[in-house]
Amino acid sequence: MKVYGETMPSRLFLGTAQYPSPAILQAAIKASGTGLVTVSLRREAAHGSGAGFWDLLRETGVRILPNTAGCHSAREAVTTAQMAREVFGTDWIKLEVIGHADTLQPDVFGLVEAARILSAQGFKVFPYTTEDLVVGERLLDAGCEVLMPWGAPIGSGRGLVNPDGLRAMRAHFPDVPLVVDAGIGRPSDAAAAMELGMDAVLLNTAVAKAGAPVLMARAMAEAIAAGRAGYDADPMERRDMAVPSTPVLGLAEFI
Amino acid sequence: MKILVNSEPHDVTGPTLALALAELGYTSAALATALNGQFVARDARASQPLEAGDRIEVLAPMQGG
Numbered sequence: 001m002k003v004y005g006e007t008m009p010s011r012l013f014l015g016t017a018q019y020p021s022p023a024i025l026q027a028a029i030k031a032s033g034t035g036l037v038t039v040s041l042r043r044e045a046a047h048g049s050g051a052g053f054w055d056l057l058r059e060t061g062v063r064i065l066p067n068t069a070g071c072h073s074a075r076e077a078v079t080t081a082q083m084a085r086e087v088f089g090t091d092w093i094k095l096e097v098i099g100h101a102d103t104l105q106p107d108v109f110g111l112v113e114a115a116r117i118l119s120a121q122g123f124k125v126f127p128y129t130t131e132d133l134v135v136g137e138r139l140l141d142a143g144c145e146v147l148m149p150w151g152a153p154i155g156s157g158r159g160l161v162n163p164d165g166l167r168a169m170r171a172h173f174p175d176v177p178l179v180v181d182a183g184i185g186r187p188s189d190a191a192a193a194m195e196l197g198m199d200a201v202l203l204n205t206a207v208a209k210a211g212a213p214v215l216m217a218r219a220m221a222e223a224i225a226a227g228r229a230g231y232d233a234d235p236m237e238r239r240d241m242a243v244p245s246t247p248v249l250g251l252a253e254f255i
Numbered sequence: 256m257k258i259l260v261n262s263e264p265h266d267v268t269g270p271t272l273a274l275a276l277a278e279l280g281y282t283s284a285a286l287a288t289a290l291n292g293q294f295v296a297r298d299a300r301a302s303q304p305l306e307a308g309d310r311i312e313v314l315a316p317m318q319g320g
Contacts, residue, residue, distance in 0.1 A: 015320030025318075040319025041287065043261040043312070046280040054285050054316040067319045075292065082294035083287030083314050154320070182320075204320035 001199045003146050003177050004092070004124040006063075008200065009035035012190075012224050013065065013179065014217070015204020022056050024213050029060050032217035038065045038094055038202065041084055054088075065126060067094040072107070074114035081118050093118060094126045094148070094181075094202075104154040104182075108135045112142055119143025128181050131165030133172050140176065147176055148202060151193060152183025155205045159189035163196060170197040187216075187223030194227025195235070256307040272311070273300035287314050 001008050014034040019025040029037060037057065057064065066084035071077040074097060081093045097114055099107030106129050115125045119142055127139050131149045139147060149169060152158035160166060161183065169178055180193040181202040190201045201224055210216035257266050260279060269275040272288060272295060288295045289312040295303050305311075 015318075017318040017320045019318075038319050040317045041314040042317040044281070044283070044286060044315035046260075048283070048315065053318060057316075069319055079289050079292060079294050080314075083289060083312075086294075086297060087285055087287045087314070087316060 001177055003126075009033070010221065010224075011194070011200040011228055012221050013038065013181075013200055013202035014207065015202070016057065017204055018208035019213060020208075022053070025208075026056065026060060027214045028207055028217040029062060031214045032207070032221050034062060034221075036063045036065050038067050038204070039088065040067050040069050041080060041087065063092075064088050064090055065092050065094050066090065067128075068096045068114075070098070071096060072098050072110075074110040074117065077110070077114040078117050081114075081123060082121075085123070091122055092124045092126065094128060096128045106130055106150070108132065111135075112138045115139050115144055116142040126179070131162055131169050133168060136169060136173060136176075140173075145177070146179060147173065148179040148181035150182045151180045151189065152185075154182040156183055157185025157206055158183055159185055160192055160196075163192065166193070166196050166198065184220075187219045190220050191223040191227035191230070194224050195230050197231050200224075256305065258305060258307065258309045258311060260311045261313055262310075267305070270304055271301055272303040272305055275305055275311070276300065276313070281313055283315065285316055288312065289314075 010033045012032050012034045013036045014032050015038045066088045068077040068080045071080055077097050085091055097107045097110035099105050111127055115127050118125050125144045126146050126148055127144050128148050129135055136147050152161045177199045179200040179202050180198050184190050184203040184206050193201050207213050207216045267275040267278050269278045291310050
């Protein structure tokens with residue numbers, strides 16, 4: 001798949017938070033085959049250094065997608081994006097403007113506002129949004145070239161709460177890269193997203209909080225590859241009744 | 256002068272953002288700054304004057320989803 005003119009080596013985008021150790025994070029990135037990892041910015045203590053984590057990530061050679069996690073207004077998100085661009089040296093930004101602290105649902109009004117401001121400043125915006133089609137149109141009008149609808153609330157691991165909504169997005173935006181962002185819990189969830197025709201999946205907690213994160217990273221990668229192949233292979237229609245798969249013509253009759 | 260850095264009160268002498276950061280021990284290159292909610296680029300810190308009561312955010316790379 002291509003996003004903002006760049007060919008991505010994998011349809012799995014991976015978050016870097018909550019891993020048991022930096023070594024396991026590094027191993028999970030490698031096992032997943034991902035070409036894009038998300039990162040964040042947080043308050044730094046005097047004499048502290050976030051550079052250790054940043055150096056570790058740079059060693060992987062994987063492209064970085066900073067986020068604006070925790071921002072509750074367009075203004076906060078714009079400032080955070082500007083700070084991220086300087087620190088991480090990329091104009092790619094995963095834009096989150098959170099509306100509810102409990103559901104972490106996107107504030108789509110602030111999201112569109114921030115997307116317009118950031119796009120005008122040269123950012124390549126990856127908006128964390130809902131499956132709402134009108135909001136999607138507004139985000140594209142604002143300059144976004146990719147949409148990232150949620151599968152379920154962040155960190156919930158509930159899978160795809162509204163597959164019909166995602167299917168409608170695919171039909172409505174046939175040429176726009178769609179990335180399911182958030183809510184994936186199991187490999188079958190990721191495969192289901194890909195079978196709906198999504199272009200990629202962004203997940204974090206499902207791998208980081210698995211009992212064996214590195215194994216889960218590989219499982220997710222395989223599920224995503226299988227789901228995409230299944231979508232490309234054009235699955236058969238479901239039927240209400242049984243239809244014999246073994247030919248009945250020439251069947252013996254034993255009376 | 257009294258300023259807030261990441262919501263913590265500090266008393267600094269440096270009249271610019273760059274000098275205040277150095278005074279407080281922020282020496283890492285992997286830092287981004289904002290003053291009263293507005294981004295201040297690395298190159299602009301030396302010419303950015305501070306006033307008492309200013310709110311400064313100093314952010315660094317972190318794991319994220």
